[in-house]
Amino acid sequence: MSASGKSFTFKGVDYGGSTYNLYAYIKSLPRMPQPRVNVAQLAQSDGSVTQGSTFEEIRITVECAVVGTSPSDSDTKMAAVIAALMKTQTGLGNLIFDAFPTRQYSARVMSPVTGALALTGEKFTLEFIVPSGWHTATTATATGDTAVNASGVTTI
Numbered sequence: 550m551s552a553s554g555k556s557f558t559f560k561g562v563d564y565g566g567s568t569y570n571l572y573a574y575i576k577s578l579p580r581m582p583q584p585r586v587n588v589a590q591l592a593q594s595d596g597s598v599t600q601g602s603t604f605e606e607i608r609i610t611v612e613c614a615v616v617g618t619s620p621s622d623s624d625t626k627m628a629a630v631i632a633a634l635m636k637t638q639t640g641l642g643n644l645i646f647d648a649f650p651t652r653q654y655s656a657r658v659m660s661p662v663t664g665a666l667a668l669t670g671e672k673f674t675l676e677f678i679v680p681s682g683w684h685t686a687t688t689a690t691a692t693g694d695t696a697v698n699a700s701g702v703t704t705i
Contacts, residue, residue, distance in 0.1 A: 557611070558645045572616065573646065612674055658677060
């Protein structure tokens, strides 16, 4: 059994492949980041004034499960997942969910891996940060707030 179609690719590593067999459930995928707005109360008057033209970062939360054929196979796959994730802390990388193959996020892992063990698997939560989620990539053609590159992948 393979997690293909229910996982993600991060920094070129397909975590749904047979080496990792990671299943992903996207728990939180904000469509729009939190606006950064300064609100000032008016003295001697009703209401307030606002200012701001920027947004906060996006945080994507993913519930993950690594499944093996036996306890030792599960442990081997989980060790491979950890080793691959440990290599990603060199900056931002492309994050593509199998569920949304035409979207590409420039993300970074922001959480530790603290697993809950099962007989032939392990569950854990990953959080990714997309620090400038609404800026287009320099190699893409801009179309509104996103960019579509030559292969049809939307960069967010």
